[in-house]
Amino acid sequence: MPLTGPTMTPTVVIPPFNETVAKTLRVRPMAEVTRFGYALELLTEAALTVKAKVAALDPAAIDVAAITYSQSSVYSANTAATNAGMTDGSYNTGTETGTNGGADQYIKMDFGAIKPVANVIIGCDFDSAIAGGWDKTYTENCDVEISDDDSTWTLLFDTGTFSSGIQTYPVTSSGRYIRILPATGAGGYVAVTEFYATSD
């Protein structure tokens, strides 16, 4: 931010920056500016304002073990999503959760606060090894959405075609809630055996 000379404007405007990625922002006055006390004061005020804003938007990383889950319905052969089942690193042992068919079915995670999100991890039971286990039909081509307030949702990605039982989707986003919705044409069902997110 090169500001020099006695004719600088009285307001320092900080350009937009990526609030999800930014961790620190340093404003350092140039040597010439120190000759003008008012200029240095303005720069300091601006730096403090930005510092406070970055701090407010710099939540701690997602605590995977503290993610809580809910879903619109629980398919009769499945169990409701639990943190242990959705984050244990296995796609074909333990538990699976799925929803009943129908419009607006979903499985949702809650971080407890707005967090930076760098990866979303999703798994499904390719082998149908779990009792009542479904296949990837109900995990492929699903919409994954994010929200700050559990009301307004933004599409993060479509799960597309799986190449393995657990897939990691890199994203650059932030939010408190992430949900997965059924693929069009899959009868309105959705099923997962892994479902969580990380901040890095």
Ligand SMILES: [Ca+2]
């Ligand atoms: Ca699992």
